[in-house]
Amino acid sequence: MIKGKIFIGFIALECLMLVSAYLHGRTIQPSNQASQWQAKRAVVLRLGLTDFALWTEARYTRHPSQADFFSAFQDFPASPDHFPAGSIIAPIHIPAKETP
Amino acid sequence: MSKHFKIIDYAISSLLRRKYKSIAILVAYTITVAMLASVLFLTHSLRTETTFVLQGVPDLIVQRMLGGRHELIPLNYAETIKTIRGVAGITPRYWGYYYDPLTEANYTLLGTGSGVATLDLLEGRLPGSVDECAIGAGVAALRGSDQSKELILVNSRNTGVLFEVSGIFHTASTLLTNDLVVLNDPAVVDFFGFPPDKATDFAVRVPNSNEVQTVAAKIKRLFPDTRPITKRELIRTYDMVFNWRSGMMLTVFSAAIIALCIMAWDKATGISAEEKQEIGILKAIGWDTADVLALKFWEGLIISMTSFLTGVLLSYLHVFYCNAFILSAVIKGWSVLFPTFHLTPSFNLFHLLTMGFFTVIPYIASTVIPSWKTAITDPESVMRG
Structure with missing residues (x-):
């Protein structure tokens, strides 16, 4: 019975930690989050930024939203994709005609 | 209730008898779940942040x-x-x-x-x-x-x-x-x-x-x-970058899912002679098929629940308190300047429940089904092998 109780106790503790983490994210964080995000949005607004500075290795990875439609052939015809981040960013699907 | 406590007790003893195998499964399972959950937490957090912050981009x-x-x-x-x-x-x-x-x-x-x-x-x-x-x-x-x-x-x-x-x-x-x-x-x-x-x-x-x-x-x-x-196109770009279909998710997901499939396949294709003998002995000393199945269910649940919860908690710490340092190394690529993630702790409960469903249930099923096949066979022939 002891082993069983220890196991149930352990699982209950883990569940409690997970619930606390969830509630922490839901309740305590939003106020911090809102002010942080507002401050970041102010930077975006003031500087007119368009992209996240995640991958700085190539034009199309630094500014995926501003890049050409192709990346693999950007340098010369049949040029392969040089950069590892190229395999992380999914191809962007832009519909031929977008309705307003 | 007391009966199930005793079965859990026996299941833990049974797992401890095969402790090296159990620990190996527990560690592999925990790492797989932690990897999956880390990607889920990271991409969810980045997507939420992107959607809000990029509202400030030019129209x-x-x-x-x-x-x-x-x-x-x-x-x-x-x-x-x-x-x-x-x-x-x-x-x-x-x-x-x-x-x-x-x-x-x-x-x-x-x-x-x-x-x-x-x-x-x-x-x-x-x-x-x-x-x-x-x-x-x-x-x-x-x-x-x-x-x-x-x-x-x-x-x-x-x-x-x-x-x-x-x-x-x-x-x-x-x-x-x-x-x-x-x-x-x-x-x-x-x-x-x-x-x-x-x-x-x-x-x-x-x-x-x-x-x-x-x-x-x-x-x-x-x-x-x-x-x-x-602006809509721009935000959608980032939605795609952190989407589950993106390369980042697919790379980690496919490796993790293959690992889980191999583990489930190995378990579902049969149980060891030692385990068969154990089931035979239990049947011979008077355990019902239902009791054997309950034992195997608890064995599966002990391994999978422990791994799942530990994996999720580890990934939470990894992403939100250790700035996703392991995942960063993977997604960094050739960038010399790569930002440190300072993400706000939050996760989507639905994603977590879905992941729990797809990792815990198949493991329990792959533990119980082969045991059920053995449990319904005559104990004498099982023990003789």
Whole structure:
């Protein structure tokens, strides 16, 4: 019975930690989050930024939203994709005609 | 209830008898779940943040295309674009890339409009003159500018230009500003040697969001060599980058799912002779088939629940308190300047429950089904092998 109780106790503790983490994210964080995000949005607004500075290795990875439609052939015809981040960013699907 | 406690007790003893095998499964299972959950937490957090923060991006960016590539745009295009109904303002943007051979890193040089300004996430102020700059925390750390308060870059005429650092962006904003060198517009034009009548692109302000698409279509009709990029397209780009179908998710997911499948397949195709004998003995001393199944169910649940919960908690700590240092190494690619993630702890309960369902249930099923096959066979023949 002891082993069983220890196991149930352990699982209950883990569940409690997970619930606390969830509630922490839901309740305590939003106020911090809102002010942080507002401050970041102010930077975006003031500087007119368009992209996240995640991958700085190539034009199309630094500014995926501003890049050409192709990346693999950007340098010369049949040029392969040089950069590892190229395999992380999914191809962007832009519909031929977008309705307003 | 007491019966189940006793079965759990027996199941734990049974797992401890095969402790090396059990520990190996527990560790592999925990790592797989932690990996999956880390990607889920990271992408969910980045997507939520992106959706909010990128609401501040210009309503419309207008680039000029030449030979299928981004080209500098003539300033006189702005005069015509301004006359389109719905356009409230147009600002030329001056920006470009700079490869620093000293550190082998790429920086983004960005011009900011006139006027000295301060920002909450900027220690100091934006540049007020052509010999000042504000830099991201990554650039400051790489070039030691946080100490020296100056930055030397080589311009298009191969002349070193000394900039005084007027501000350094706070580390909380590295996701946006890590590689930025913010100068004022004339300094960027001079640095890159842009022709005086051209800009990198235009930021167009369209207050009515319903009109953005129409304005974009009109610009495209007036200037067929341009490419208007709407705010919606821009946000959708990031939605795709952090989508479950993105390479980042697929790479980690496929490895984890293959590992889980191999484990489930190994369990489902049969149980060891030792386990069969154990079931035979239990049946012979009077256990029902239902009791044997309950035992196997608990064995599966003990392993899978422990691994699942431990994996999820580890990934939570990894992503939100250790800045996703393991995952960063994977997704960093060749970037010399890669931001540190300072993400706000939050996760989607639905994603977590789905992941729990797809990892815990198949494991329990693959434990119980082969045991059921053995449990319904005559104990004597099972024990004889």
